[in-house]
Each structure stands twice: as structure tokens, then as C-alpha cells.
Amino acid sequence: MTKIGIIILAAGASKRLGQPKQLLTYQGKPLIQYITEVAINSQCRPIVVVLGAYAEKIEPYLLNLDIHIVDNQQWSSGMASSIGCGLNAIEAIAPDIEALVLMLSDQPFVSLTLINQLIAAYQTTNCPIVASEYSGILGVPALFHKTLFSELALLQGDMGARKIIRQHEASCLSIPFSEGVIDIDTLEDYEKLLLNNS
Secondary structure, X not given: OOOEEEEEEEOXXXXXXXXXXXXXXXXXXXXXXHHHHHHHOOOOOOEEEEEOOOHHHHXXXXXXXXXXXXXXXXXXXXXXXXXXXXXXXXXXXXXXXXXXXXXXXXXXXXXXXXXXXXXXXXXXXXXXXXXXXXXXEEEEEEEEEHHHHHHHHOOOOOOOOHHHHHHOHHHEEEEEOHHHHOOOOOHHHHHHHHHHHO
């Protein structure tokens, strides 16, 4: 096992969708369960899943999995609070953690291969950030070395990890992940996903 953990952000209210996107069915199971199992199959530990808006509805689908669930009471203040929540949890569980992979719960094409590529690139180059590249941007899933945890913890509001990636772009390595552009924000997004997978 590596000393690399994973934080999965799944606290949002899915306002544009009108229902919890985390519970949409994908590959025969709720999306959050699918994404979490991808993380579990990696060599990363611990795995922290940050819930919020629909915690009570989502949690039953994650019971008995080898993960730690954190309930972000401040989820409505934006994604930054969930990143902070996840960081606090992962550092408490694994004080000797060396790096972490930050993932979202609505990128259905995140795979074990991608997570392994992020880790392998980090281990061979020692780059402090290894980010996924899609549509000309660098984003998550992304791996961050512990020297950047304090910067991640200082994010506020709806500011996500992309801000930190941009600030350190010169020392950032990228892994191509063209399907990273596909996330689920609306019913149309979901219908398109099902159509492409049928």
C-alpha cells in the first residue's frame, strides 16, 4: 500500500438536476457507489467520502465499504468546505500520509487505470501535483503532495482545487483524461451518458 489517500467529494445538492446525482444509476449501481468502488480497488488508503446535502439518503449505499464517511455540515457554503472536511479527516486517520487524490462523485469515467496513472507519475517524478487534463484545462482527479494540504485547506466558498493547480502549473504534471469533461449536472447530461453507454 502507498501512503496516498483519496478524498471523494459528494456533498453537493445537485440543484440543476433536481435530485441527488450521487444516486443516479450507473453501471447497475448508484454513481457514488460506483466511484467509491473504483477508489477502493486502487492502492490508496484511507479513502474518505465527504457527504453533505443528501447524507442520510446516500450513506446506506456506502455501508460495509472500506471507507471513512465524513458529514460536512457546512456543505452549503461551497466545495471548499468539503475539501477542508476531507483533509481534516484524512490527516486524523493517517497522520503519516504523503499525498492524496482528490475526486468528484459526478465524473463517471474515472477509472482505476487513471488513478494508477496519477500515482505512477507522482512516484516517478516527485511532482507535487499530478492533474487530469481535459478540454485544455488541468483539473481533478488530481494528486496533491502533503506540502500543498495547507493551501487546499485555505480555499473558500465554491473555489475548488483547480485554483491550486493553476497557481502551481509550472510544477504540475498532467495525465490525459479526455472523458473528464463529462460530468453530470443536468438530466440532459445523464441521458447523454446513458445513450453513449448503451
